[in-house]
Amino acid sequence: MKLFRVKMQLIFMVLALMAVVPAWGDQAEDELTKLGFFTEKISDAPAPSPRPxxxxxxxxxxxxxxxxxxxxxxxxxxxxxxxxxIQLEQVRTPGSWSFFNIQGAISKHIQVLIDGVPQNDLVENAPDLGMISVQHIERVEIIKGAASAAWGQALGGVINIVTKSPEADKAVAGSVFSSYGQKSTSDMRGELSGTINRFGYYLSGGNLHSSGLVADNQINGNNAYGKITYDFPAKGYLTLGFDYRGAVRGLFSSSEFDVKDSDSSSYGYSFLNFVYPFHNRLKLDLLVRESRKTHEYFAHTYAGVLLGDFSYTARERTRGTSAKVTWGDSWRNLVVGVDYQHDTVSQRVTLLQADLDERVMDRWGIYTNGAYTIGDLTILPGIRFDDTGIDSNLFSYTLGATYQLTEKTVLRCYGAKGYSLPNALRVKPPEQVWTAQVGAESSQLPYVWLKGTFFYNHLWDIDNAYIPDLKQAVRQGGELEVRTVPLYGLFFTAGYTFTDARNRETNERIKTVPVHSAKLSLQYDDSHTGLRGVLTGNYVRWNAVPENGARDASVLWDLSLTKSISLREYAPELFFTVHNVFDNSQYQLFMLENTGRWLEGGMRFKF
Structure with a gap:
């Protein structure tokens, strides 16, 4: 059986690699534009200033x-x-809590934002990605590497989520999504959107439920999101929005340690965003926000041994505002901004009290960055000052450059100093990093897009409870990505990341940082038949502590097929997904075993 599984995986890999073979003819030449990586379309993000x-x-x-x-x-x-x-530490029931890393930078080092509102909590400074539904996401912008000069506490990167805008051409539009799979795993969600006169609206909500694809990993979660926009008669617009997420989840159980744990979480925020362009080269952006979060964690021991039952409750409330002025265009621009945030955080713990039970903090920062283009060269400087509210004042810097070597090739490099805040209830200094990157992006080769990046990071004042003697580290490596032009509806993407993370004082390799990881994807899209398919593969070598009982060196394959019932505009779509096709194991800790092969199917209808 094992030999058959290996053979089938090799067949999948061969099929994927076949898509890399260059396509010939006019079709392939036309499809080059679909790669989209050299578009000059201006976007406000991922940089907080407009640039292609x-x-x-x-x-x-x-x-x-x-x-x-x-x-x-x-x-x-x-x-x-x-x-x-990017690598999740465990792939379990949808909606589960999961720590993750970007090129070895752990969750608490990554700044996650939705609509400009930070999603990282104050206690662990980590975002709960499993509670963020994809329904209302328009795009996700990922910066790999320190970006504090523009984004604040972003030692290892930024995940910036831009939500959907109201449907501009209809008074009422929307969609319904429904799926059902093994272990009563279901996802029911929908959205409504439209514009009436100068008012636009977007509303979405849903429920994610499962009795647990692995033992004691059940979930019942609800989410709701909405925004209302108003376009002023002359120019400018106003957006009022809210977001709510709540879930009760089982995390894991272990017969070896005689323990079972679970959590209950709720998070909500509201915001008011005012954008006003004074003219086509000067724009004001104001954001006011408030968020509240409650997280309760429970650990139960079957026999009441060890430490007995354990409970933990954390409550957070944040009020913040930011203002940003952007001057210039995509070739030459300057951004000046200021952020302010007032935080209240408290906790209740039955055992093992932390340094503080409650803390009130005021944080603020001021920054400026921009771009200056001379011919094919663009210089990108930035600087930021932060009063972190924990007796630490920090300066963050960045200096980057891009050079348009040819019409289809761009060279990039940048250096930056960044930081990440510690647990708000512990007396610790912020962790800091110096980072440097150099890379290139090109579609110069026929029918293939390539991107390569080398990175180097020096971290200090590290706060790692699992490696208490780790104070300074070096994390370096490289990343290569490739994508082919679609040929007869097929195209292939792949990415490989090598990360060498070491204790700077002992030169020993740091455990739990993945050394090798790879992502593979073979996609098919035929507009004539309404059939789409995606095969994704995820490979990782954990470099785990031996006691963790980790499993790796295998590929987790997921296959999803979607078919439109007809080619008419409002035809429903049916889909079917096989997760972990070959029932492989891939996890960093034996208590957090990944899901095996499981199936689900469903329907999507847009109107």
């Missing part, structure tokens, strides 16, 4: 709503697990 893709110095990946839809996934965590350089 060829003038972004950082290593950036953008995932669109169309790409997310083709995967037929449920949460942001599942989307990110298909991105080169």
């Amino acid at each position: 893709a060829s003038r972004i110095a950082e290593n950036v990946t953008v995932i669109t709503a169309e790409q997310i839809e083709s995967l037929n996934v449920h949460t942001l965590a599942e989307v990110l697990n298909t991105v080169p350089g």
Whole structure:
């Protein structure tokens, strides 16, 4: 049986590699534009200043709503697990909590934002990606590497989520999504959107439920999101929005340690965003926000031994505002901004009290960055000052450059100093990093897009509870991505990341940082028959601590097929997904075993 499984995996790999073979003829030449990596379309992000893709110095990946839809996934965590350089520590029931890393940078080092509102909590500074539904996501913008000069606490990167805008051409539009799979795993969600006169609206909501694809990993979660926009008669617009997520989840159980744990979480925020262009080269952006979060964690011992039952409750409330002025165009621009945030955080713990039970903090920062283009060269400087509210004041810097070597090739490099805040209830200094990257992006070769990046990071003041003697580290390596032009509806993408993370004082390799990881994807899209398919593969070598009982060196394959019932505009779509096709194992800790092979199917209808 094992030999058969290996043979089948090799067949899948061969089929994927066949898509790399260059396509010939006019069709392939026309399809080059679909790669989209050299578009001059101006976007406000991922850089907080308007610039085309060829003038972004950082290593950036953008995932669109169309790409997310083709995967037929449920949460942001599942989307990110298909991105080169990003790795979830465990792949379990959809909606589960999962730590992740970007090129070895752990969750608490990554700044996650939705609509400009930070999603990282104050206690662990980590985002809960499993609770973020994909329904209302327009695109996900990922910066790999320190980006504090523009984004604040972003030692290891940024995940910036841009939500969907109201449907501009209809008074009422929307969609319904429904899926059902093994272990009563279901996802029911829908959205409504439209514009009436100058008012636009977007509303979405849903429920994600499962009795647990692995033992004691059940979930019942609800989410709701909405925004209302108003376009002023002359120019400018106002957006009022809210977001709510709540879930009760089983995390894991272990007969060896005689323990079972679970959690209950709720998170909500509201925001008011005012954007006003004074003229075509000067724009004001104001954001006011408030968020509240409650997280309860329970650990139960069957026999009441060890430490007995354990419970933990954390409550957070944040009020913040930011203002940003952008002057210039995509070739020459300057951004000046200021952020302020007032935090209240408290906890209740039955055992093992932390340094503090409650803390009130005021944080603020001021920054400026921009771009200056001379011919084919663009210089991208930035600086930021932060009063972190924990007796630490920090300066962050960045200096980047891009050079348009040819019409289809861009060279990039940048250096930056960044930071990440510690647990708000512990007396620790912020962790800091110096980072440098150099890379290139090109579609110069016929019918193939390539991107390569080398990175180097020096970290200090590290706060790692699992490696208490680790104070300084070096994390370096490289990443290579490739994508082919579609040929008869087929195209192939792949990414490989090598990360060498070491204790700077002892030169010993740091455990739990993946050394090798790879992402593979073979996609098919035939508009004439309405058939789409995506085959994704995820490979990782954990470099785990031996006691963890980790499993790796295998590929987790997921296959999803979607078929439109007819080719008419409002035809429903049916989809079917096989997760972990070959029932492989891939996890970093034996208590967090990944899901085996499981099936689900469903329907999507747009109107």
